[in-house]
Amino acid sequence: MANINLLPWREELRRDRNKAFYVTTIVLGVLGLGIVFLMNMQVDAQLQAQKERNQFIKVEQDALEQKITEIDILKKERAELESRMRVIQDLQGNRSVVVRLFDEISKKTPDGVFLRKVDRIGEKFKIQGVAEANNRISNMMRNLEQSPWFEDAVLESVVSDESRNSSSFDLVVKQENENKKEKKDNF
Secondary structure (H helix, E strand, O other): OOOOOOOOHHHHHHHHHHHHHHHHHHHHHHHHHHHHHHHHHHHHHHHHHHHHHHHHHHHHHHHHHHHHHHHHHHHHHHHHHHHHHHHHHHHHHHHHHHHHHHHHHHHHOOOOEEEEEEEEEOOEEEEEEEEOOHHHHHHHHHHHHHOOOEEEEEEEEEEEEOOOOEEEEEEEEEEOOHHHHHHHHHO
């Protein structure tokens, strides 16, 4: 006889398969939610770590900007101090030059010439005086021209005083330019 099974085995098989399907779906769903939850936690942790790094970078950047500002202020102060030092050094260097210039004027003044007033106006010296004779004024001008400290002696005026047998004069002489003097010394 033929083997016929009249039991509802197909329905049972279908129920078992449905049950397995639902269990697998629920397990996979829970597993998927768990994976999504874990990935979300990892992303949040990475975001938090990145925010902390960004905050650290911002704090360090602010500190560096403050240091840069301080450095700029210090550079300005240094430049001001250097310019002051240069001015002081120039004044120190020029202090003896003025003494030498007046000493040179006194050395180049011949006998019979008396100086009343010597004014320095920038690089020029205005000399006022009295001479016993006009040729003594000429000698003084030649002496000043030959000096390494002066150039361009110009007689502005000569006024004769017959009662005293003398002449009053105004003379302007220019201090020799330092650059020109250095070039002469080099040759």
